[in-house]
Amino acid sequence: MQIGTTPYILSAGHVLEGDTVLGGNRRVARTGDPIIQPGLIDEQCNRFLAQSVGTLIKKRSIATSNTDCGIARVIGGMVQTDGAILGIGTISRNTAAPALNQPVQKSGRSTGLTHSHVSGLNATVSVVFTRECHGTTYQKTFHGQIVVSNPSQAFLRSGDSGSLLVEDVSPHPRAIGLLFAGNKSSAFANPIGEMLNFLGASMVGN
Amino acid sequence: MTLVPVLIFVFLLSLLATYPQAMAQNSSPNRDINTVLAAHDKELLAIPDVVGVYVGTIGNDRQLCLKVMLARANPESERRVPRMIEGYPVVTEVTGEVEARGAPDSGQKR
Numbered sequence: 586m587q588i589g590t591t592p593y594i595l596s597a598g599h600v601l602e603g604d605t606v607l608g609g610n611r612r613v614a615r616t617g618d619p620i621i622q623p624g625l626i627d628e629q630c631n632r633f634l635a636q637s638v639g640t641l642i643k644k645r646s647i648a649t650s651n652t653d654c655g656i657a658r659v660i661g662g663m664v665q666t667d668g669a670i671l672g673i674g675t676i677s678r679n680t681a682a683p684a685l686n687q688p689v690q691k692s693g694r695s696t697g698l699t700h701s702h703v704s705g706l707n708a709t710v711s712v713v714f715t716r717e718c719h720g721t722t723y724q725k726t727f728h729g730q731i732v733v734s735n736p737s738q739a740f741l742r743s744g745d746s747g748s749l750l751v752e753d754v755s756p757h758p759r760a761i762g763l764l765f766a767g768n769k770s771s772a773f774a775n776p777i778g779e780m781l782n783f784l785g786a787s788m789v790g791n
Numbered sequence: 792m793t794l795v796p797v798l799i800f801v802f803l804l805s806l807l808a809t810y811p812q813a814m815a816q817n818s819s820p821n822r823d824i825n826t827v828l829a830a831h832d833k834e835l836l837a838i839p840d841v842v843g844v845y846v847g848t849i850g851n852d853r854q855l856c857l858k859v860m861l862a863r864a865n866p867e868s869e870r871r872v873p874r875m876i877e878g879y880p881v882v883t884e885v886t887g888e889v890e891a892r893g894a895p896d897s898g899q900k901r
Contacts, residue, residue, distance in 0.1 A: 600893040626895055653891070685848055695895050705858060707825050708845035709832040713890045726836070732845050744895025768860070768887040 586656070586786045592666040593786065594620060594639045594657040596747030597765045598646040599714055601655030606716045616643040620657040622664075624694070626744075638663040647714065650783045651727055652775045653765040655747075668790030672698035673758065676751055678790040680777045681759035683731045688753035691764055693745030700753055701740040701772075703761075705732030710773055712766045731762045731774040741772035750774045757791040820878035824855050827877045831857075838872060840865045842889050849882055860886040 586595045594601075602614035621635035628634035639657030646652045659666060669675045672692040683689075687703040708730040713722050733750065735741050741748070746765050752758035762774030781787060820827070824846050835844045843860040857879055859872050864885050872883050 597891070597893055599891045603893055624895070685846075686853065705845035705847040707828055708843055709828070709836060710843035710845070710860070710889050711836065713888050715891070715894065718894060728832075730845075732847070741892055742895075743890075743892050746891060746893040765891060765893075766889050767892050768889050770884065770886045771860070771889075772892075773889065 586781070586784070587789050588656075588784065588786045592659045592789065593642070594659060594664060595749070595763070595786075596655050596657075597763065598644065598653045598655040599765065600747045601641055601657060602643050602645070603715070604717045606720060608717045608720050610717070614641060614643060616641055627694075636663060644784065646780075646783060647725055651729065652763075652780045652783050653712075653727075653746075654763055654775065654780045654784060656784060656786075666789065668788065670749060670751075673751065674756055676749070676788065676790040677757040677759045678788050679759050680781070680788060681752055681761050682778070683761050683776070687761075689733060689750055689761060690753040690758070691741070691745070691748040691750050693741065693748035693764070695742045695744035696738075696740065699740045701734045703731060704734040704771065708732050708773065710766070712773070727773075727775070729776060729779070731776060733764075733772040733774065735767055735770055735772040738767065738769060741767045750777075760788055818878050822877060824857070824879055827879060828857060831876055835859055835872065838868050840868045841872070842886070847882070849880060854880065856880040856882050859883045860889070862886075862888045 604614045618641040619637040620639040622638045623635055639659050641657050646654045670692050683703045690700045692698045709728050710730055711724050711726045713724055715722050748764045749760050750762040750764050751760050760777045762777050764774045766773040832844050840862045842862045845858050847858040849856045869883050
């Protein structure tokens with residue numbers, strides 16, 4: 586996505602700035618922190634095996650809005666900035682509102698490219714977050730969320746947060762939401778419009 | 792002197808007696824289901840173990856309904872969830888807690 590003409594990486598707030606207490610590592614996420622790819626858990630917790638692809642711009646979305654989103658300013662040349670998603674291709678720069686039973690897809694870290702359908706709308710849902718990796722938990726209630734069918738967590742599992750929920754069409758699907766939570770039967774996404782409004786951003790794509 | 796507290800008590804008792812019927816009336820819907828959800832989500836989420844409510848569908852004809860998610864099986868909570876609200880069926884599901892999906896378990900990556 587972009588703010589003005591500056592490209593940013595979009596993910597969930599609890600992914601990019603999830604370390605909210607000093608806790609075990611004596612750090613909290615701050616603007617300017619490096620955002621690395623792959624994540625630490627995929628590189629045996631050795632950050633030098635990963636690449637820095639962006640720098641965190643702290644937004645505190647969970648604390649200050651009805652969304653869970655985070656952004657990082659792109660380090661030039663480290664990511665594609667044309668709106669391409671692995672397994673899906675280049676998305677549309679336009680967004681779409683969700684509809685019941687609408688086919689959807691996402692590409693995520695843990696389950697890869699998966700397909701499902703919108704099973705619910707306008708959810709009021711209480712979500713459990715951790716204050717840092719393996720830290721204490723807290724709950725926040727979100728309103729107006731998108732529900733996606735997730736039987737046996739085949740669509741979304743832990744590690745998939747921050748995946749963009751898009752129409753299951755080709756080419757150039759429109760973004761519908763940002764996936765951030767789930768349980769054994771459903772996945773939950775912030776509606777894309779509310780999230781873009783919070784960030785003052787727009788999508789990139791075709 | 793004691794009449795006022797008694798009247799207040801009777802009034803509160805009448806409110807308690809009429810509230811479940813108001814919530815669970817079986818008549819045809821008069822309001823959009825999203826409006827109904829917005830009017831009742833707080834009461835539903837106040838029931839122990841309820842972690843979410845949303846607009847969904849049931850049956851092959853995809854009838855609109857309200858779905859209530861429970862963190863765990865809880866017969867008392869299931870009993871407190873109305874079967875109908877303002878003419879819409881209410882379906883209760885035991886789904887578990889809703890958790891942020893950021894922290895991966897190792898070895899899951901595809």
